[in-house]
Amino acid sequence: MLDADLKSQLKAYLEKVVQPIELVASLDDSAAAREMRALLQDIVSLSDKITLVERHDDNVRKPSFSINRPGTDIGVRFAGVPMGHEFTSLVLALLQVGGHTIRLDDAVIEQVRQLDGDFNFETFISLSCHNCPEVVQALNAMAVINPRIKVTTIDGGVFPQEVEARQIMAVPMMFLNGEHFGQGRTSVEEILAKLDKNAGARQAAELNKKDVFDVLIVGGGPAGAAAAIYAARKGIKTGVLADRFGGQVLDTLSIENFVSIKETEGPKFAVALEQHVKHYEVDIMNTQRASKLVPGKLIEVQTESGATLKSKSVIVATGARWREVNVPGEKEYRNHGVAYCPHCDGPLFKGKRVAVIGGGNSGVEAAIDLAGIVSHVTLLEFGAELRADAVLQRKLRSLANVTVIVSAQTTEIHGDGQKVNGLSYTDRVSGAAHKVELEGVFVQIGLVPNTEWLKGTVALSRHGEIEVDARGQTSVPGVFAAGDVTTVPFKQIVIAVGEGAKAALSAFDHLIRADDSTEAAPLASAA
Template sequence: MLDDAMKSQLQAYLTKLQRPIRLIASLDGGERSAELRELLQEIAGLSDQVRYDESGNDARKPSFVIAREGETTGVRFAAIPLGHEFTSLVLALLWTGGHPPKVEPEVIEQIRNLEGEFKFEVYMSLTCHNCPDVVQAVSLMSIVNPRVQATIVDGGLYQSEVDERQIMAVPATWLNGKMFASGRMTVEEIVAKLDVKSEQREAAKLSAKDPYDVLIVGGGPAGAAAAVYAARKGIRVGVAAERFGGQVNDTLAIENYISVLETEGPKFAAALEAQVRHYEVDIMNLQRADKLVPAAQPGGLTEVHMANGGVLKARSVILSTGARWRNVNVPGEQEYKNKGVAYCPHCDGPLFKGKKVAVIGGGNSGVEAAIDLAGIVEHVTLLEFGDQLKADAVLVSKLKSLPNVQIITQAQTTEFSGAGGKLAGMDYLDRTTGEKKHVDVEGVFVQIGLVPNTEWLKGTLELSKFGEIVVDAKGHTSLPGVFAAGDCTTVPYKQIVIAAGEGAKAALSAFDHLIRTPAHETVTA
């Protein structure tokens, strides 16, 4: 089951166990139970601190619990956790065995103090690169707090359960038998949703912070680069971000960042954050800005008001709020979002195994999605608004070679429709003939580009007709002391390497502004 390299790596990790643990399996006579037995026996054979038995009697078979010795409850995997979830398995083993997690102490304390009983079920797929964050979060919570239960369910392994609960996007998190959240979440986000008083406490903490020399709003590649370049000047730097790494977290493979031959989005995002923390930048995660108040006079303080009520102040501000997937904005899209309308083929594709799906968008993202899905689903219909696909020729050639793919150009999506709360089809207008047409599909993957996260800035500074922040060659916006960088700006070509360069440029411009503009308020270092 595990190759020699994986065994050697896992054996080294298991030396970190501080107390004995048990792998308690619930199995039947099926092939997948045999696979799970083989995996668990291999793991147990790598350490004297790990014991395996088949005394479990859970209704989900195959499944297993990672429990402390002498106990029968713990993190349950209704899965054979390989692929993207192998790391989740390793961490669950280590944490159950007493190895401390790399989580801030205040978050651990928040988890311990949660009041109530919480029974989490996380539905994931082994090909989903967004799922491990949620899996690891609820696993950690169940290990820290005995009132929290965590069951991790592979949607591909328990397809009937997924169908019954009408789960059409992963990760899907259920709490106490009801839908709790869909999509990627960190442990901090989950705890914040459960701890109703956390928002007020956080707002007070933000407002009490001393002003920054440079405050960066957004933690993607542009924001991270800006933070590093600003911090290296020896000034006070803060980063307020909804999710550090931004949209990079949702990128599967990165193969065009210079000096990095190949990596994955979440790994790249983690490296960005690690480098920023190296420079002792004040990182404020889970923070969404909703108002910008310009400085009243040159050298004064600009305010950034956060959605939780907190207010941050700074002598200069760099806006790097990035962009998000563009919606089609037709009837039925919001109604069937995560019920057939999806945006991540790598995450949700396995849930549509053997079914008919569509992809909207003929650029590189859309064509790559169609190619990936063609190997999983029964049939893919790709719809492109223009008269030809815009993707690279090599991708188009590959797509056209696949027998279960239909390409429709000059197609304008007009509506998503369904029944019983699930998507059943979509309508489009043939732009050549004017004829309205219908496609029967159970899933649609929208891949039509990005929209900048700048709605909160309307009326405050100059935006383009596309909602992008207008910047000059040095990253200046229309407001003195306010700079911008990355996918939220008018700079062309939305690429990671370009965003990083623009972030560095904005930081240098902000520093130049600081040394040329006398301060009207003292900044505490």
């Protein structure tokens, strides 16, 4: 099952296992079961601390296997063969069940340990989903910490009937004790916030105790990370308030244009960003969303959790999110046929008909990828011609199961009350109305800046972007901005990083030039 190189790497990891592990397989006669048996046999051959048993259990999915610590209630289960993006999840599960250190903050580990109740999680994933591993790894770690948490990771491609029965049209999708719990990339902290109802109030109380920052960065994407590094290197008190560290990069599959890095994946890049920031004395406040900016001698940033942070300067780097079509049916059928990530959710539409809205690079790339999975792709572009690079357009038009329609204005997404079954559009040239029968709609029409919380405070463009000058300064003294949230053209990671660094340097310059009466950063910080 595993090639020689992968076996060699896995063997080195398994040397870190300190507790015995028992792999318990429940198999059938399927091809997936044969792959699973081969994978488990390979694992067992690499460590004398791991044993394999096969048991016939009518109460569990087949094929599936659990990773158990004998003599305890600690264990996790995989229903399907965890390869692709989930191979790392498998390795981590083996190490953690085997007693290796779980890399979470002590406070988070204690919060998981103190959860009161029995929690049975089922998470549906696809092996091509780059957002799924974070959820799988978060829940697996929680199950090892607290044995009252039971987790099963289910590959939707191996259990299509269950996917159909539960109307799962987006991954990762979590169920808790049989009820829908959430979907999309989710961290341990975010899961805890939903399970522990008092967590928000406690976190707000802790944030309210924090001293005044010299610079507070709102946003943890590339721009925010770069700003944090450059600010911290100046020796000033630096904080990062982030909804999720990594930002939009976490939803990016492939990065091939960041200078000095030939190729990487978004989640890996985000981890590298966070590790670099943590190398310095930066106070990272994760899973926190800003709700209001209050200008003043000391600038206040209020959070949705009820906390108020104060800082002598602020850098806004809240980035952008997927733009919605804003037509009837889009919100109603989101995650029930309306999707925004073709890599994550595409496999759930195998053999079905789908539409892609958007003819830029993202839309055309999505259509090309989906064409290899679904029965037919209809690409709708609002303009008179596609906007994607010529090489992508040539590839798209070579595909027999793709129809391209330009000058098409999407007017409605239809459904049967449970899932999508069609889409209507108007021909912008003739005015004729058309309806396409299909099962999925992938929206790829660009980004919208995350600035709703700033309206009425800083000057925004007609597109909602923060207006900045050449130094990253906004219309409010002491408030700077960087990255995709600003009017700076060309929304690229490398540009966001540069703008974040520039904003930090500008904020530092603002602090050392400020009069002492404004309680600006001490001049000693400039040394």
